[in-house]
Amino acid sequence: MLKTTKTMRILYVSLLAIFIIFLIVPLIYMMWLSFDDKGALSGRHYQEVWQSRELLASVLNSFRVSFISAAITTILAFIIAYTIYFTTISVNTKKVFRLVVTLPMLLPTITYGFILIYVFGNQGYITRFIGEPLFSIYGFNGLLIGYVIYTLPAAFLLIANGMEYVDQRYVLVSVLMKDRPMRRFYHTVLRPLYGAIAGAFILSFILSFTDYGIPASIGGQYQVIATTLYQTMLGSIPDFSKGAVIAIMMLLPAIIAGLLLRKFERYTVSYRSTGDYETVSSAIKNRTFMVLCSIIAFFIVGIFSILIIVPFTSAYPYDMSFTWKHVQNVLGMGELMRVYQNSLLVAFLSAAIGITISFTAAIISVRTSITSRGLIQWISILTNTVPGMVLGLAYLLLFNGSSLKGTFLILIICNLVHFFTTPYLMMKNALEKMDMSWEVTGALLEDTWLKTVWRVIIPNIRKTIIHVFSYYFTNALVTVSGVVFLVSTNTSLLSTKIKELQHYSKFNEIFILSLLILMMNLVVMTGGYVLNKPKKRSVINEKKIYYSTGNGKLVSIVSRMWRWKNESG
Template identity: 30%
Template sequence: MTDSSLPKAFPKSLPRRGVNVAPEALIRLLVLLAGVALLVVGLLFPLFAMLVKSVQDRSGDFIGLANFIRYFQTPALVNSIANSLSVALMATVSVVSLAFLCAYGITRTCMPGKRLFRMLAILPILAPSLLPAISLVYLFGNQGFLRDVLAGHSIYGPIGIVMGMSFWIFPHALMLLTTALTNSDARLYEAAEALGTPKWRTFLTITLPGVRYGLISCLFVVFTLAITDFGVPKIIGGQFSVLATDVYRQVVGQQNFQMGAVVSVILLLPAVLSFIVDRWIQRRQVAQLSARAVPWQPTPSPLRDWTFALLCYAVAGIILLVIGTAVYASLIQFWPYNLSFTLQHYTFQGLGGGGWGAWFNSLKLAFSVALIGTLVIFFNAWLIEKSEGYRPLRQGLHFMAMLPMAVPGMVLGLAYIFFFNQAGNPLNWLYGTMAILVLNTLVHFYTVCHLTSVTALKQLDPEFEAVGASLKVPFWTTFSRVTLPVSLPAVLDISVYLFVNAMTTVSAVVFLYNSDTRLASVAVLHLDEAGYFASAAAMAVLIFLTSLVVKLLHAALTHVLLNNAQRWRQAG
């Protein structure tokens, strides 16, 4: 404010239009097209190839629904539908009711040790679904130390499948229900109390209606996870076949790709159905939220609090028992004959399956998916949510981003074989590389990351981009200087979600690896098939520990970042 000559000269040198605008619009269009292309090639084309395959014979001629007719005339195959439905329903009922009680304990009581329980309850997510199955064999198998609990029933079959599924689906259900039960409005409870309403009636008229959408949504998510799961029935299913294992058996065992495609189409139906119901519910739920709600705070009530505490501790105890069993099994010589301690199962020497190489491959895959996937998915969500123009393209991209949730891993993996292994496909070179595993895993887990991104982006001021544009700043600068830093917690959540899933998934990638790209989760499967149970347990534990370490690093990193961000997040 002293030198008046400076500002006078200043504006003259300002270029009025700093940015060349045409390239910016062009770049925007190109990245949008790239996002669309990714999902068209990575999702739509393969699914289409699979549908085509299901109506062809072995020589590739169109034969209408003949494959389907043959399927329904083969009792061994049709039985799987009933099998799948029954175990999925049993798992759904047991998981959702247990998770509801635990979530209620966390949100609506003053039980002690909530934080510890929540941490322990997340553990199953970090392990491949093969791990509980292996543990259950050790616990309840022919030489299991809890065998007598089953009173003569075999663990190999529906009982084992339901137990194994319940174990690894439980955290998903718990998270959904905890979120649903957290959204409470204290004013309603106060009104009920003021009117002298008994507790049970308050529960039926306020609590349950309040969580009904979350509960229904949870039921469908759990059902989908259960019916499409491959790992648990593969290990512990015995002669009890379900749809997911049928796909594997048809393709890998009998090389009958057409029938594999038919089973896939049938497996796709319940998943698509529950996807549609879930979307419909999500849309209804929006109107229910009230911005003025006052969160409800529980008051201590010893009997209730300790009842829920004991229940939750029991659940946590079972989780620790299952994981502990796998760890124990991997550390002893030969169950149950030689119980001396050894690390030899972690050497994986002389066994098929890849050993440490497979673990390194999994690590490579998980880091690649976490890095590439996070950037691609978040940026695509940003394009959909925060940019103007190309409306049909953006809506199409959003629709495709929602689809992967409805596509079971087995189906996606098989679809990739059909599409990328086709003679004459210019992308054929991808087949058998690490790149196809990255693409497949990224697409497989796309939807949850997309929804997380959209939620985070919706919380930002809608005018950031407009301000950037008015200041002639290119959109990528505003994206990297403002949008990305502000959304960092969500971005980190996405990356760790992708990492853990890439580490633990087995269903889609089981069709896509080759000898150079064996993965740890697939190795668990093969070691188990070959009868090396202790080594299979060791590999599963290795995966679990890797995920755990990354998860802890993520927690630490988030903590540090949020602490740094405190400066601007809660300044003043």
Template identity: 40%
Template sequence: MKNKLSLKQLTNWVVLFFFLLFLAIPLIKIGLTAFPFAQGGDFAQFSQIFNQKWQTAFSNSLWYAVLAASISTILAFLLAYGNNFTKIGQPFLMINSSILQFPMLLPTITYGFVLIYAFGKQGLWSKLFQHQLFNIYGSIGILMGFIIYTLPPIFILINNAMKYLDARLFLVSRLMGDSPARTLKKTIFEPLYRVLAVAFLQGFFMAFTDFGVPSAVGGQTPFITTLLYEGFMGTIPDFQYGAMIAITMLLPSIISIIVLNHLQKKIVRYEKPQRVVLKTNKLRDWGFRLLFLTTSGFLLCIFLILVVIPFTTEWPYRIQPTLVHLTRFLEDDSLRLTLRNSLTMAVSTAVIGTVLAYFAAILTSRERKTGRLHNIIDSISTVTNSIPGMVLGVAFLLLFGGSILHNTLAILIISTVVHYFATPYQLAKEALQKMNLNWENTAKLMGDRWIDTIRRILIPNSKLTILEMFGYYFFNAMITISAVIFLTSANTMVITAKLKELQHFGRFNDIFMLSLFLLMINLIMQGIIQLLKRSLTNHEQKTSFRLSLLHLVRPLLRRLQQR
């Protein structure tokens, strides 16, 4: 009698087949397009892309990515230090930390447009100062856009790591009479150097693979992402040339994967974080207050454009307040369709991606002995974020062009699920690894099926993590542009791709209105998720209190019954 395929085994193969079909085969397709061996092509063709234009574009991408990541890492470190090692009031820190994370709710192409309307020749601040402070197109605009883009995630990463620094290191340093510089080195820099390296690499990779900022304020400065876009979406598309450029974009990904894997093997762990006793230093506190106010104020001054320009009659000539542009926007069927498409895609991506990432994490984290299949799934799931979104979009375009998926929302959903899979997977894996591995064995002895164990035990104990996974997928699906720019059509246009289209027609009022609606949607979703988290947390606390109370009262009741 043949053994039946269990639901767990079937799930293993479904996850593996998903990655084979929507990750491995598309990447192979890029290689076959770049090197058409069947047509007598050889590696000599690869040298054709290393012309002066490619060299300039690649060096620009490397240089600006390194510079932006370096500045963001230094600034994020200072802000995180001020958030954890000063006596600034908590309300002040919470407000400013929220403002620092504000850009994560908008696509990078919007950064470019608000910078133009803030500091361009006819920009808001240029008008107020009565002259243009600097040329926003080119180096300054690109660097500012990249810093705004990379600062929030780097700050979150370093700030979270600082919360877990061992307070005993500070105590020992003080007892040893170390100088402030030595104390900083021994107690903060050395324990955090791996986190700082990871933060820098993340910022570098984000800037190197970004398309939104260079396309908006790049001007005549070529970047590897804009070169890739021209190869596939230019006046005369050259798929082979574009595929070769896509392969060169993978080089930083390979280096990032190798370095990150090396750093993750040397993680410093502390048993229990303790709050550091801080000395009173008004000069230090006011210095960091000024840093927070400068950074937050700069961000607010830039994004103020979103609520000023679309509600003026005709910027900069007639600046009377008006709702004409809002009314016109609401009456435009194509713009309303774009909003619906974006919402549908974001919700579908969040649901499908969360389910797939959660089940993949169950397969790789809830077994005492993982097999080869589990290790393959874990390896693939971990590196998906390291593949540039534009490369993934090109791969899908080459493989699924003309298929049943072509020009559908389904292909946008699948590409986004694959592109952002690693982080939700890691969130689920970390949560599931903390749970008792004996739960499944106990449930099995009681006759429960594997799916019943997941439904009754694992999911109830990881609801907060599932909400975080859903939110991560939703927000990124709303603001992503790199992959979807190659895959949208007139009927499946999403907000970020529509912004690029509107740029060609100079319809900046509609650009800002769309961006404002996108921001409102993300803020509403963020509020809903926070309310659900708070509700679940309160429910868990009440349940824990009742169980503790029952544990105390039960022996007393037994004694009374015995008497």
């Protein structure tokens, strides 16, 4: 490895400065505020919060609904992943299941709630079909369904990634040794996947626990911690200290979950070579799992189909005639189109700058010998742990009086920090797989370090750069929690505008805006696919780069996701 150069040091220090200013300081300031009592340290705010029945109830509600949804999600995710990896149903059907289960990721979570209302609410099509509501969609039930749909893609991809590394030959050995089906299932599937299953549960739990979009749209009177935090900060009388306490209460489980996730990674059995053997399955098993998966897929498609029905009907559900009227209205509204442009600008800049930051962090971490470069790894663990809402609140508290307040810049920075972990790990894994002698070779061929990075490293990591762009772009476009405290009238984004429209019951507009988000994400994904299409000159097997990771589950999730996107087109 090359000796540390001045350029490397400058980049490293700049990177650390960014994360100190926009991650460490805001969190420390928020923590300080939670203990601050007119300049003195005190536990008074914590005491008040603990004595507040409503707040405690919202915390307990959050735990309850997140726990149950995580349990359901994990089971469903396991079923779908098992169907894909351990049955012999057709490859195309498997692709459809993958597509359907990951589709919701392309929409803001706040949209899920409105969709559920149109399906299970008083005027919902299921209600109209049955004649009366199956259950009240507002509150616990709505949250539960919303969280399950929201966390299913992440849980599925996590388990699927684990299953990809389960050696199918062991199933064959178990069959040849005449194991009973349950014993075979335990030893060849369940046991090697303990880590992935536990990880999927924890990930689903914490995603639900910290989400704001779904409770904002469908929570009703069922208070959860995210809505309580929002009301505390942006209600009629904002209480900064109390808000800081609630944010810390949200942060703590996230930190514990992050630590548990890392711990469970060790339980995952990773086979070095999975070989290329036929999956062992039976007709009964195929049929059973085909039916189960079809039900799940049908449920998801059924729910999300409303998104493309409502905006194109004259007056859903009373007049179902087709119309372009609502779409034309929205496209004609200058205000909404301005918000759309804002969103695109923020998403694009987040993605462009995000590539630079994550690439710099990864290259310093993997391909330089800077002594304290391990700090970057810790930063990535921290950014993975801090919920978007907590980060957004910390920014609100710290930068409230600064010129950053209400700017696009603060939204972009929030996205960069909030979504840093996965792109960083993607870049890191890709860089680790590249020949470590390239920089030395470059130097001997009279390149400067930066020149080798430009001429050799970047062309070889092009695919990952495109993946990172798509990742940042999509997430910046759909995030609600991260930016809900930071948007202003001038910097309003689509995802937060949807929340505003909710107050005026403008559901047609909400659905059309959601469709615009979905379409934009599909465009970016397709663009990524086209650019990453294997060419004659492509030699780096990037699939391998992603899957042979030992660094945290999230990168595996995303890697699997992007591979699927590329494969399915």
